[in-house]
Amino acid sequence: MAYLKNFTTFNKFGLGTNKVGGHNLFDNLADEDGIALVKAALDSGVTLLDTAFAYGFGRSEELIGQVIKDYDRSQLIIATKAAHDPAQNYAFNNSPEFLQASVDSALQRLDVDYIDIFYIHFPDESTDKRLAVQALQEMKEAGKIRAIGLSNFNLDQIKEANQDGYVDIVEDAYSLVDRTAEQTTWAYLQEHDIEFVPYYPLASGLLTGKYTKTQTFTNDDWQSRNPNFQGARYQAILAGVDILAGIGQAYNASPSQVALAWYLKNPNIAALIPGARIAAQLHDNLKALDVTLSDEDYQKIDAAFK
Ligand SMILES: NC(=O)c1ccc[n+]([C@@H]2O[C@H](COP(=O)([O-])OP(=O)(O)OC[C@H]3O[C@@H](n4cnc5c(N)ncnc54)[C@H](OP(=O)(O)O)[C@@H]3O)[C@@H](O)[C@H]2O)c1
Incomplete structure (x- = not known):
């Protein structure tokens, strides 16, 4: 059952928070920047925060928990995830016991009575996925979570879990x-009212x-490990960015604002969770809400990035 579209204060523009406390994933992060970023988001009308245990192994959830104390919890949609098991060197674990314990520990770190969306962050290799979701259904029935999510599951895994x-x-x-998701999972998700x-x-x-x-990127740069930043693919993506920049001129918008506006207009996308390192990036991204793409430009972008 769709959760987001039925939420009264839902605003399609949320915030991804892997750079809030995600010291294990990214260099040069400051907790104060993360706190300021989340505050800036909530002060700007963002209601959806996307975090995970894996972002700082609980640190992101703790920082978010601190910030939301000053806001009306009932207006917020807090999404978090678990699968990385500290007792197994952070290998993925979807066992019912682990998932249920993860919900309880996330509730403590966030210091809230319930979590809106609890995602299984990654599938593990051994757990029956139906049983994993049934464990979360029990947490839902107990009022500890309000919606069940899956992340990084392929179509067969989603079907097994659902x-x-x-x-x-x-x-x-x-x-x-x-x-890729348009071709692999979207038809099934739409058929089953999954956002x-x-x-x-x-x-x-x-x-x-x-x-x-x-x-160019050196071996020390994280970009050197991401295929989007390599060779012909990198050049092709930057050629696409030029197209976004050209379309953006008529709207006085940057390439990222045009891209975000395209997702906002796309009915198959339930919510956006662009990440940011600092509040200024969030404010820049939020300007996408002022960009209403014409149908013609929407189609032009669709075709350019097919
Ligand atoms: N479920 C999962 O497995 C999974 C995996 C990855 C992410 N996520 C979630 O999805 C969210 C979004 O993904 P993401 O944050 O990794 O990638 P993203 O949204 O594609 O990119 C965000 C990054 O782009 C840069 N940026 C953002 N706005 C900018 C602006 N206006 N100007 C210049 N640079 C800007 C920032 O990085 P720099 O400043 O460092 O360049 C920012 O951290 C995450 O925050 C997380 O909540 C989930």
């Missing part, structure tokens, strides 16, 4: 430069227009 129809939301990688939330909507910053065609 045998009882308990899955509400799927979060997966998707952007203008990686539209889709894309991650990496800005292709990890590539769609912002801040990268140049002559730029």
